[in-house]
Amino acid sequence: MFESIDTSMIDWSRAQFALTAMYHWLFVPLTLGLAVIMGVMETLYVITGNEFWKRTAKFWIKLFGINFAVGVATGLILEFQFGTNWSNYSWFVGDIFGAPLAIEGILAFFMEATFVAVMFFGWNKVGKKFHLASTWLTGLGATISAWWILVANSWMQYPVGMEFNPDTVRNEMIDFMAVAFSPVAVMKFLHTVLSCWMLGAVFVIGVSAWYLIRKREKEFAVGSMKIAAWVGLFAALVTAGTGDKSAYQVAQVQPMKLAAMEALYDGGTAEPLTIVGNIKIPKMLSYLATHDLDGYVPGINNILLGGYTLPDGSKALPVIEKMNRGKKAIAALADFRQAKQEGGEAKMMASQKVIEENMPYFGYGYIQDPNSLVPNVWMLFWAFRVMVGLGMYFILFFIVILFLARKHKLSKVTWLHWVALWSIPLAYIASQAGWIVAEMGRQPWAIQDLLPLNAAVSNLQTGSVQTTFFIFLIMFTVLLIAEIGIMVKAIKKGPEESK
Amino acid sequence: MDSAYIFLQNYWWFLVSLLGAFLVFLLFVQGGNSLLFRLGKTDEERTMLVNSTGRKWEFTFTTLVTFGGAFFASFPLFYSTSFGGAYWLWMIILFSFVLQAVSYEFQSKLGNLLGKRTYQWFLVINGIVGPVLLGAAVATFFNGSNFIVNKANMTDQMMPVISQWANGWHGLDAFTDIWNIILGFAVFFLARLLGNLYFINNIRDEKLIPRCRRQLITDAVPFLLFFLAFVIRTMFKDGFAVDPTTQQIVLEPYKYFHNLIDMPVLLILFLIGVVAVLFGLIKSILCSTYTKGIWFTGSGTVVTVLALLLCVGYNNTAYYPSTADLQSSLTLANSCSSEFTLRTMAYVSILVPFVLAYIVYAWRAIDRKPITADELKEDEHAY
Secondary structure, X not given: OOOOOOXXXXXXXXXXXXXXXXXXXXXXXXXXXXXXXXHHHHHHHHHHOOHHHHHHHHHHHHHHHHHHHHHHHHHHHHHHHXXXXXXXXXXXXXXXXXXXXXXXXXXXXXHHHHHHHHHHHOOOOOOHHHHHHHHHHHHHHHHHHHHHHHHHHHHHHOOOOEEEEOOOOEEEEOOHHHHHOOHHXXXXXXXXHHHHHHHHHHHHHHHHHHHHHOOOOHHHHHHHHHHHHHHHHHHXXXXXXXXHHHHHHHHHHOHHHHHHHOOOOOOEEOOOEEEEOOEEEOOHHHHHHHOOOOOEEOOHHHHHHOOXXXXXXXXXXXXXXXXXXXXXXXXXXXXXXXXXXXXXXXXXXXXXXXXXXHHHHHHHHHOOOXXXXXXXXXXXXXXXXXXXXXXXXXXXXXXXXXXXXXXXOOOOOHHHHHHHHHHHHHHHHHHHHHHHHHHHOOOOEEEOOOEEHHHOOOOOOHHHHHHHHHHHHHHHHHHHHHHHHHHHHHHHHOOOOOO | OOHHHHHHHHXXXXXXXXXXXXXXXXXXXXXXXXXXXXXXXXXXXXXXXXXXXXXXXXXXXXXXXXXXXXXXXXXXHHHHHHHHHOHHHHHHHHHHHHHHHHHHHHHOOOOOOOOHHHHHHHHHHHHHHHHHHHHHHHHHHHHOEOEEEOHHHHHOOOOOOOEEEOOOOOOHHHHHOXXXXXXXXHHHHHHHHHHHHHHHHHEOOOOHHHHHHHHHHHHHHXXXXXXXXXXXXXXXXXXXXXXXXXXXXXXXXOHHHHHHHHOHHHHHHHHHHHHHHHHHHHHHHHOOOOOOHHHHHHHHHHHHHHHHHHHHHOOOEOOEOEOOOHHHOEOHHHHOOOHHHHHHHHHHHOOHHHHHHHHHHHHHHHHOOOEOHHHHHHOOOOO
């Protein structure tokens, strides 16, 4: 009845997932970032009793509310798309991948949903302290949720803590702690969440700057900017540090991603880091990737052809050999299932042994063309530079804001207000670029080395996926325009006058 | 299979069923929204209705998400087979929930692009589509779906997909079985009853509330007809039974009736649930000052749905049967996660009572004062 997977259907499924994820990521960073900033403001209100901080916190909570719902809606779609569009994936690794999603629901989403309602509607219904706790718990819920979903994502980049079970034809979890506290997950969490705080800070500073341009709400704007700049500077520095550590991890666990990020086709020792064009820092790439100025960094061609020495002393296999071993594992799985039906105990054992030996290359068995293992180099190269470049810029940006705040000149430097306002879109661009590096760099794998996209997808008609893609595109775009419209109106109206 | 593993499968089926049961109760948000223009004759009345369910919608949404996540983690083969196969059925449900999620926050805000009416209509659409389709999807647990599962496909490098839908309709075929539609409508009218009962509990308004009580009668009749028809037919129809020794799936006459007889606790739960639903309903219709009907009908709903979902999964029953290939039907044992994963998550589930406790606490804190037209004028976050 069915013969082979339609490759354009895979592309449409990818496009649909990417679309949803990118829209989701327009809303989530602001949720995570604003949560901290308004939490600090409301805390100041509860400690000092100063109504100014209540009014300030309330204004940012209002913007938080406008932003929140679309993030929730797009998140729902992401979760269910693992089933609808990546059904084979859901079975093949669901035993590991499902758990963080379930835990996220039980521990994080209910916390968020419960306390967000208290935060919005509780001002006149619950006590000051209960309200403050609710504001922080809303942010904490969102942050715990980020933890678990990033654990799940990290596992796709660096699968650990599982073993393959030929009986059930899937990977099964054997070490929960290895999954939940994978070093890649810890770094990804810190890098991602702190970059969201940074985005939240840029947003608050940019909006405040607009009031200063309009010569309105001076006290409110300057107060907001100071808090945001401190949060932002701290976050930007941590983001830079964890970014460096993440790059080192990528070099270890996803060398192809690193090579593509650097557009490095033929690697070597003492590799320089390309900034752009011919501007290079000598030996820097080797240092970042191996923590050794003379370390060896493989390029795209080296990875395809193999033959270089890996950090553990063994020789890298050529991709063709990995593909052969993957096919061997898949064939042995077929033998295993046949032997099981026929009751051939000895043959089952023999097949299982072949599977185990070749399991690290299992996913390569579905690869038809070695060149398909190279991700989009141009996209990765530039996305990486945009992310890092803007990250550096934001560190400088926060320092300048704090310096001027100290000199009490924050409300007077008009050019900076314009810079701050136009920095808002830059923060979003940096954030999206980061995910492009992480996810485009994983291609063509759904799970690194274990499952390529063509073995992860559901078997649907291309037309169906195209149709849902366009429905989502129209729906999300309309909602985004509406959200921006509402946000702009709410900002123009400004914080409520204190009563 | 060792007994600890079997226990964990049953435990997780219980948790997933419990989440499903709470989800049906929380569909009062959708049911209430479907009545928005029928009950709310003026802008002010509609504002009260919207703000009443608007303080609870996140619970429904979160329960739906968690239901999905828990199902994924504990029975991943269901996740891949049903979601990947019945693509359109689930997609339409998801579209309607996306529209709902933004409609509360956006409807009264300046600059919202589409205008208040449109967002209110989004709520109505979700209020109808959500319950009907979710009900129809649950009905397929009893009536079967058209799919084939073959794990050996993983060894086919060109077409490795394990779960395949056996027709091109991808879930829309659920509507070719009248009994799926009947349960869909039963859930829809139940959601409306629950929505109405919640309004009666949560809003104080002299014109609106009597209208809600009259609407109860209008919705109670079709609900009872659809619900009883579905239950009676299900008790008499052939069910999908699993032979415990060979794991072969066979059609067994009166299977679901037998399940209730074999598991009298479920039968008792089911009966208590139905009585509670009816009690809350009838008392709210007869007594014009009674506002607590939602708690009887609501908890009755949870208990009834729980009993039905347990009935379709326990006692050697295939809970997601295939009409295309009987042996592809999903059972707790052939679709669940590994023992290790189920056990690990069982430890996490110990926190559930704690989660329930803070939900109840926060819910009460917000609902202490009923909604009135005057109160909404003072609330700065009112929709």
